[in-house]
Every structure is written in C-alpha cells, then in structure tokens.
Amino acid sequence: MQRHYDIVVAGGGPSGLQFARTVAARSDYSVAVLEANDDLSENDTSTGGTFRQIVEGYDLPESVVMDTTDAVEFEGSGSWACLPVEAYVLDFPAFLEFLGEDAEREGAEIHT
Ligand SMILES: Cc1cc2nc3c(=O)[nH]c(=O)nc-3n(C[C@H](O)[C@H](O)[C@H](O)COP(=O)(O)OP(=O)(O)OC[C@H]3O[C@@H](n4cnc5c(N)ncnc54)[C@H](O)[C@@H]3O)c2cc1C
Numbered sequence: 363m364q365r366h367y368d369i370v371v372a373g374g375g376p377s378g379l380q381f382a383r384t385v386a387a388r389s390d391y392s393v394a395v396l397e398a399n400d401d402l403s404e405n406d407t408s409t410g411g412t413f414r415q416i417v418e419g420y421d422l423p424e425s426v427v428m429d430t431t432d433a434v435e436f437e438g439s440g441s442w443a444c445l446p447v448e449a450y451v452l453d454f455p456a457f458l459e460f461l462g463e464d465a466e467r468e469g470a471e472i473h474t
Pocket residue numbers: 372373374375376377378396397398399405407408409410411412
C-alpha cells in the first residue's frame with residue numbers, strides 16, 4: 363500500500379466504488395478506497411432493486427442482474443401505485459464485487 367494518494371474514498375459501497383471506478387478510468391489521479399468490512403460483498407444494506415438508468419449508466423454486466431420486471435409497486439403510508447416501469451433486481455454482493463474489480467482494473471486500489 364503506497365502512503366500517498368491523490369484521492370482516498372471512505373467506504374466501498376456503490377457510491378464510493380463507482381466514484382473510484384470513474385475517476386480511475388477518466389483521470390491520472392491515484393485513487394484508494396478504504397472499506398471497513400473484510401470484503402466488499404459484506405455490505406448488505408440493499409435488496410438490489412434498481413432501474414435501467416443504473417444498469418446502463420454503470421455499464422453493468424448481465425451477471426450481476428438477478429431478475430427483471432416490467433412493473434413496480436410503490437407504497438407509501440396509506441397509498442400505493444403499480445406503474446409500468448422496467449426495473450431490475452441486482453445481486454448486490456456480485457454488483458459490489460464487479461465495481462471493485464473494475465475499479466482495480468482501471469488502476470484504483472481497494473483496501474478492506
Ligand atoms: C434494508 C435496505 C434495503 C435497501 N434496498 C434498496 C434497494 O432495493 N434499492 C436501492 O436502490 N437502494 C436500496 N437501499 C438503499 C441502498 O442500500 C443505499 O442507497 C446504498 O447502499 C448507498 O450506497 P453508499 O455507497 O452511499 O453507502 P453504503 O452502501 O452504506 O456503503 C458505505 C460503505 O462504507 C463503509 N464504511 C462505513 N464507515 C466506514 C469507515 N469509517 N471507514 C471505512 N469504510 C466505512 C461501510 O462498511 C459500507 O460498505 C436499501 C437500504 C436498506 C437499509
């Protein structure tokens with residue numbers, strides 16, 4: 363582990379990993395991600411529901427998509443609606459591992 367980086371990201375969740383991945387791919391900055399868990403896949407904060415904008419915007423492979431649907435039910439206190447929206451269920455641990463591996467391929471360092 364080197365001692366100096368241009369950018370240090372605290373937390374290897376979706377935000378930190380996608381940020382590191384993008385910066386590493388698009389700049390010459392050295393980037394390190396520091397993750398408190400022993401493994402990126404230990405982050406269990408999400409059930410993985412998401413929309414096409416994320417799957418396409420993050421350029422995700424099919425291998426991290428567990429399921430798709432063409433309708434989504436939105437529930438609030440006292441009301442709900444089922445809308446015809448294309449949606450996805452990600453394999454959240456696989457999604458995080460993919461982001462981490464791709465960030466490393468782009469030159470970022472991941473330290474758990
Ligand atoms: C039960 C539940 C279900 C959810 N379901 C969905 C869903 O279906 N779809 C959806 O879009 N969103 C869902 N969410 C929300 C989603 O999980 C968050 O929006 C998303 O995880 C936020 O990503 P993040 O990278 O900002 O933070 P996080 O995912 O919280 O990642 C932060 C990372 O930082 C690490 N960390 C924390 N402190 C430190 C430290 N001091 N040093 C180093 N590392 C640290 C943590 O271990 C963690 O890995 C759900 C949330 C919960 C709680």
